[in-house]
Amino acid sequence: MRIRAKRKELGLKQGQLAKLAGISQPALCELEKGDTKMPNAESLMGLAKALNVTQAWIITGKDGEIEQISQDEESMVRAIRTLTAEQQRAIYQIIDSMKKTE
Numbered sequence: 001m002r003i004r005a006k007r008k009e010l011g012l013k014q015g016q017l018a019k020l021a022g023i024s025q026p027a028l029c030e031l032e033k034g035d036t037k038m039p040n041a042e043s044l045m046g047l048a049k050a051l052n053v054t055q056a057w058i059i060t061g062k063d064g065e066i067e068q069i070s071q072d073e074e075s076m077v078r079a080i081r082t083l084t085a086e087q088q089r090a091i092y093q094i095i096d097s098m099k100k101t102e
Contacts, residue, residue: 002061004032006051021046038092040085 007017014032018025023043030036031047038059039047048055057063080088 001032001034003028003047003051003058006053007032010051017047017050020050023047036089036092037096040088041081042085 007014010017012020014028015025018028021028021043023039023046027036027039027043031039031043038044044055044058047058051058054063080091083091
C-alpha cells in the first residue's frame, strides 16, 4: 500500500513507475496489492530510487536504518543474494507461510 500511495503522490502511473524502477508492471501491481511481500534486492533498489525513498521505507514504512542484524541473519542475507529471483521468491513464500502459522 505504501508503494501505491507514494506512486500516486508523485503523479505516476504504474507503467511509468515500473519503467523507472526497472521492473515489470505486473510485478509492481503484485507489490502494490500485497501479493508479493518483499521485492528482490534489485527491484528494491530500483523502487527506492524511482520513488526517492530509502529501501528501509519500502520494507518498514519508516525512514532510517533497519535495526542491527545478527551474524546469522547477515549470513542468511548473503546466501539469499546468491539465489535467482525465482529462488528468492520461493524463500519469501516459505517465510510468509511460517509467519501465518504462528
